[in-house]
Amino acid sequence: xTSRWLRFGSLALAIIAGSAALPAPVPAQAHAxxxxxxxxxxxxxxxxxxxxxxxVAQLAGGSAYPKVPTGNRNPIDPKGWEQGAxxxxxxxxxxxxxxxxxxxxxxxxxxxxxxxxxxRLYHADDHMIGQTYFWxxxxxxxxxxxxxxxxxxxxxxxxxxxxxxxxDREAPRCVDRWCWCDALFMAPAAWLEMSRxxxxxxxxxxxxxxxxxxxxxxxxxxxxxYFRDSSFFAERNAAGRKLFWSRGNGWxxxxxxxxxxxxxxxxxxxxxxxxxxxxxxxxxxxxxKLDGYWSPSLxxxxxxSVAESSGTAFYVYGLTWGVNHGLLDRxxxxxxxxxxxxxxxxxxxxDGRLGWVQxxxxxxxxxxxxxxxxxxxxxxxxxxxxxxxxxxx
Numbered sequence: 558x559t560s561r562w563l564r565f566g567s568l569a570l571a572i573i574a575g576s577a578a579l580p581a582p583v584p585a586q587a588h589a590x591x592x593x594x595x596x597x598x599x600x601x602x603x604x605x606x607x608x609x610x611x612x613v614a615q616l617a618g619g620s621a622y623p624k625v626p627t628g629n630r631n632p633i634d635p636k637g638w639e640q641g642a643x644x645x646x647x648x649x650x651x652x653x654x655x656x657x658x659x660x661x662x663x664x665x666x667x668x669x670x671x672x673x674x675x676x677r678l679y680h681a682d683d684h685m686i687g688q689t690y691f692w693x694x695x696x697x698x699x700x701x702x703x704x705x706x707x708x709x710x711x712x713x714x715x716x717x718x719x720x721x722x723x724x725d726r727e728a729p730r731c732v733d734r735w736c737w738c739d740a741l742f743m744a745p746a747a748w749l750e751m752s753r754x755x756x757x758x759x760x761x762x763x764x765x766x767x768x769x770x771x772x773x774x775x776x777x778x779x780x781x782x783y784f785r786d787s788s789f790f791a792e793r794n795a796a797g798r799k800l801f802w803s804r805g806n807g808w809x810x811x812x813x814x815x816x817x818x819x820x821x822x823x824x825x826x827x828x829x830x831x832x833x834x835x836x837x838x839x840x841x842x843x844x845x846k847l848d849g850y851w852s853p854s855l856x857x858x859x860x861x862s863v864a865e866s867s868g869t870a871f872y873v874y875g876l877t878w879g880v881n882h883g884l885l886d887r888x889x890x891x892x893x894x895x896x897x898x899x900x901x902x903x904x905x906x907x908d909g910r911l912g913w914v915q916x917x918x919x920x921x922x923x924x925x926x927x928x929x930x931x932x933x934x935x936x937x938x939x940x941x942x943x944x945x946x947x948x949x950x
Contacts, residue, residue, distance in 0.1 A: 596898055598948040602654060604902055605941030609650055611909025612934045613662050616640065635666060636675040638743055639917070641685035643931035646938030648692040653942040660696065667693050673705045679718055679733040681740035684709075687747040688815070691754070703751070710751055714759055722774045724786035735771045737786040737919070738805045742812035749819035765826045768816075772833070777801075781840035782855060783809050785919055792920075798856040802920050806855060807871030810837050811939065814878040831884060838879055838890070841872055845893050849900030850913075853921035865924050866904040866913040870936030873897035877943035881950070898944060901937060911937055 616633070634640065644663055651659035672690055675683025687706045694702040718733035725731070735744060748764035751757070775784045782801040784790060792800040813834040820827035844855050850869045852862035877894050879885035904913045904926070912926040914933030 596895060596944060596948060598945055601898075601941055601944045601948060604905060605650060605938060605945070606654060606656065607909040608905055608911055608934060608937055608941075609647065609654075609659060609909075612643065612911070612929075612931065613647070613659070616643070616931070617662070634675070636670055636673070636683065636686050638682040638685045638739075639931040640666075641682075641689065641743070642935035643938075644686065644689045644935070646935030646942075648689055649942035650938040653945045663689055664693060664698070667698070667702060671705070672698075672702045674709055678709065679713060681732075681735050681744035684747050685743040688750070691747070691750045694754070703754070706747070707751060707755065710748065710760060714763060717763070722771060722787065724788045726788050729786075735767050736774075738771075738775055738783040739785070739808045741768060741771065741783075742808035742815070745812060746815040746819060749816055753819050761820070764816075769826075769829075776833075780856075781836055782806050789920070794854055794857055796856075796858065800920065801855040803851050803853050803855050803865055803868030804871070804915060805919075806837070806841070807851075807868040807875075807936065810834070810841065810875040811871040811936070813837070814875050834875075834879065835884060838876060838885055841876070842890065842893050845872075845897065847896075849896035849898075849903075851897075853915055853924065857921075863924055864900065864904065864913045864926075865915050866901055866911060867915055867930075867933035867936055869897055870901055870933060870940050873901060874936060874940040874943055877940065877947055881943055881946050894944070894947070898940065901940060 644666060647659050648663060651663065667690055670686065672693075674687055677683045684706075687703070690698075690702040690706060694700065720731050720733050722731055722734060722736040724736055729736075732740075735741060745764045745768050748760045752759070752761035752764070772783075774787065776782075777784060777799065780799060780801065783806050784799075785802045785805040789800055789802075794800055813830055817827060817830050817834065820830070841851070841855075845851055846859040846862070848864065850864045850866070851872055852859060853865040853868065854862065873894055876885065876890050876897070880887045880890055880894070901911075905911055911929050911934050913924055914929045915922055915924040916928055916930060
């Protein structure tokens with residue numbers, strides 16, 4: 558454990574040294590004003606690197622972020638979903654920026670993990686880090702990066718859980734399946750990519766069976782949004798509206814963008830996923846606030862809700878991905894993308910810390926400019942990567 562953190566600590570020093578060469582931080586509001594009008598590649602790259610470098614240094618130094626609720630798993634668990642989301646964002650940003658220091662961080666983290674998943678066999682949270690192992694596999698590590706994950710998935714296929722999807726808050730046993738909407742970002746893409754790289758259709762069939770089962774259960778047809786889990790079916794906000802958590806729907810929306818490319822273009826499930834994606838995009842477009850953020854509770858009155866950057870980051874990422882891949886009309890969605898990006902830039906502290914990230918939860922909650930966490934940064938880096946591609950167009 559000590560040697561692992563020493564390696565990460567040395568990486569942090571290298572990143573801090575590299576950051577010294579960056580231009581002096583520009584006030585967030587000034588960035589926002591320019592980027593609403595013309596989100597140029599140089600500015601997107603500079604702010605993305607500032608955020609990436611700050612948070613990579615925090616993880617490399619073993620720092621835990623503040624305001625993590627008691628009772629949650631270790632927030633600096635190197636195989637946990639919090640860091641998994643961050644590292645997924647870092648893989649895309651490493652490719653988009655070309656900076657070798659991010660590639661080094663991802664390789665070091667995977668090697669320190671022994672290229673293994675978390676301890677819980679079925680739990681989607683412990684499958685999430687595997688998405689970064691596929692990236693490492695294709696960037697030089699080879700099949701050793703996914704060997705343990707494949708053995709784990711084979712164990713699940715041999716004995717799949719058939720537990721009911723109903724979420725019992727006192728004892729949520731259903732987490733042996735994807736019974737909460739966050740799981741649709743955490744796990745399906747890893748299963749689909751396992752099928753793609755091995756040629757074994759069983760992984761694909763399992764992923765799609767479980768995805769559509771939970772979608773049939775949690776997707777609200779009248780609203781075009783996902784409940785976080787079944788315990789929210791009867792929940793209502795102060796105005797009597799259904800409670801749809803921003804980051805929860807952000808997990809799903811971003812998860813769709815990671816699933817769609819992993820299916821063959823002739824696969825009927827790909828067409829179904831695209832239809833679901835475009836439906837969610839249209840719904841989310843109308844829920845964006847004038848300040849560029851999406852409310853922590855999506856149906857709250859816009860003027861009465863606070864800023865929140867993690868859900869907003871996933872939506873900016875997802876919408877930009879759709880434009881870049883020809884699934885969304887650029888003229889129709891680019892104003893939303895620009896407003897959302899400007900809001901995200903306003904969330905960045907001068908040192909690169911991403912603020913307004915709602916803490917670990919399963920529902921909308923209070924959030925401040927000083928709140929941050931790994932998963933929100935992952936969303937920001939996903940958005941930055943797609944915006945760089947949009948700027949290149």
